[in-house]
Amino acid sequence: MNQEVSGRQNELRLRAVLLAERLYRLLAELELSRDLAHSIQEISASLPYPLDPETAACVRAAKEHGVESWESFTDSDTVGFWVCAHCLREGKTPIPEEAYLVRRDEDSPLLDDEVRAEVRGSFPTDEAYHAFLAGENFSFGLADLTDDEFVARCDELEEAFRALVEEGQVAEARVVHLETVPWSTCGRRPWWRESGSTAKSWGWPEWGALLGKRGYQIGHCPDDHPLAWDEILAVDHVGGREPADPELLQELRTDARGHLAKFVGRVREIDGRPYLHFDDYRRWRGRWVKGDLRKSLKPGFLRASCNRWVGGHAGDLVAAEGGAAVERVTSWAEGAAVEECLSVEAMAKLAARRKLLDSLRSWTVSDFAGAGFWGRTLPHCRESFLEMVKEWEEDVRDFAAEVASLRHAAALVSERYLAGQEVLSADSVQLLDSLEGDDGGPGQPASSGLRGRVGPSEKPVRGGVSRCRGWSGCGSGSAGSRRLGRWRS
Numbered sequence: 002m003n004q005e006v007s008g009r010q011n012e013l014r015l016r017a018v019l020l021a022e023r024l025y026r027l028l029a030e031l032e033l034s035r036d037l038a039h040s041i042q043e044i045s046a047s048l049p050y051p052l053d054p055e056t057a058a059c060v061r062a063a064k065e066h067g068v069e070s071w072e073s074f075t076d077s078d079t080v081g082f083w084v085c086a087h088c089l090r091e092g093k094t095p096i097p098e099e100a101y102l103v104r105r106d107e108d109s110p111l112l113d114d115e116v117r118a119e120v121r122g123s124f125p126t127d128e129a130y131h132a133f134l135a136g137e138n139f140s141f142g143l144a145d146l147t148d149d150e151f152v153a154r155c156d157e158l159e160e161a162f163r164a165l166v167e168e169g170q171v172a173e174a175r176v177v178h179l180e181t182v183p184w185s186t187c188g189r190r191p192w193w194r195e196s197g198s199t200a201k202s203w204g205w206p207e208w209g210a211l212l213g214k215r216g217y218q219i220g221h222c223p224d225d226h227p228l229a230w231d232e233i234l235a236v237d238h239v240g241g242r243e244p245a246d247p248e249l250l251q252e253l254r255t256d257a258r259g260h261l262a263k264f265v266g267r268v269r270e271i272d273g274r275p276y277l278h279f280d281d282y283r284r285w286r287g288r289w290v291k292g293d294l295r296k297s298l299k300p301g302f303l304r305a306s307c308n309r310w311v312g313g314h315a316g317d318l319v320a321a322e323g324g325a326a327v328e329r330v331t332s333w334a335e336g337a338a339v340e341e342c343l344s345v346e347a348m349a350k351l352a353a354r355r356k357l358l359d360s361l362r363s364w365t366v367s368d369f370a371g372a373g374f375w376g377r378t379l380p381h382c383r384e385s386f387l388e389m390v391k392e393w394e395e396d397v398r399d400f401a402a403e404v405a406s407l408r409h410a411a412a413l414v415s416e417r418y419l420a421g422q423e424v425l426s427a428d429s430v431q432l433l434d435s436l437e438g439d440d441g442g443p444g445q446p447a448s449s450g451l452r453g454r455v456g457p458s459e460k461p462v463r464g465g466v467s468r469c470r471g472w473s474g475c476g477s478g479s480a481g482s483r484r485l486g487r488w489r490s
Contacts, residue, residue, distance in 0.1 A: 049340035051350035068176035070301035172306035181209030208257035210289035227334035
């Protein structure tokens, strides 16, 4: 048995090193892909998005009259951001990013003693530190503000802000979500009362409804710009999908305008744009947007009105106990770069923009518009990244089973013939231990269960943990459901 293990030790060690090296290269490929994906997002957001004059005017109207529904306001936990920002300004201690890795795995080889000491030192007491590690408290990113204290501040500030809307200092409004609009930026449209009447612009929903009638489908938007159009796909007779012809889409927009010209209800001009009376439109039997539109209405407030109030009351604290103040409310398209140009020129620039982004995206491992998560085959590879991971996993399982069979055979011989005495030499035991990762070394390759998922060149790092700083949606303003947290990117 010792001869079997000793005779194969070079082979086993070499196979273990090769498996570890393959894992290291997969992880490096994945990290490069993530970095490139972030770069593509930054490039996409920074390049001005070409819009024709009509669409650009629609964007300006959406920004000026954009409505924040109370549902969206609560789900995004805007008040939580306000309170957290104020707490940081008043000197509260943010929980270090590495603390979340410590909580997940206090013995992780990716953390050194200095990092652990820094994480512990950010909390005022041992009791607070262990409550964080157990996930029982301090889940809002602040080391010296308990969950109950944070929630109390949020509830107080939200109550004060809602009072501003009820008093009319911030304009109350309603918003309707229209599924037919193939453009996320303008899919949620404002609806408000002015001098006893209601007004609404309906050009885009009619066009979107016409697209649905003609068999077009809305797919994943390949562009990360906040104002990017959703992907409009043409479907052939066998179910195949491909990007629709821009010229045909323009023709359908013209048809939608012609159909909307038949509307006989009340029409008003607001800021130079025609708007239809909401009630008259929903009663119009000729409309292409079907269903009871009143069911999609949600109460809220005008963002621009809120921001004007904030600008005129800088420093006013509306929640005295917590000290936090109402701040600006911005839409996700705030500050997005736009290039206004003629329709033909806009289509040409959109085509060039897509070609550039597609060429960059071809080097990322995921293809959410097609093959899916880790499903893309990179230009220098013969199979997809997911297939390479699965192939590596199968090889690891085979290797682990082979090492385990040697262990099992040695145990049987020891029990049957040697009364439980170890049959393997100390060198053979050490070799099998190292192959299974049982020696605790951070650089050992994984076999059983992939316990040591660190490549051979990996070192314990300080401050190298990448984390997305953000708040998870709370769902309501109650203390029982308002739970915010960070997650690893």
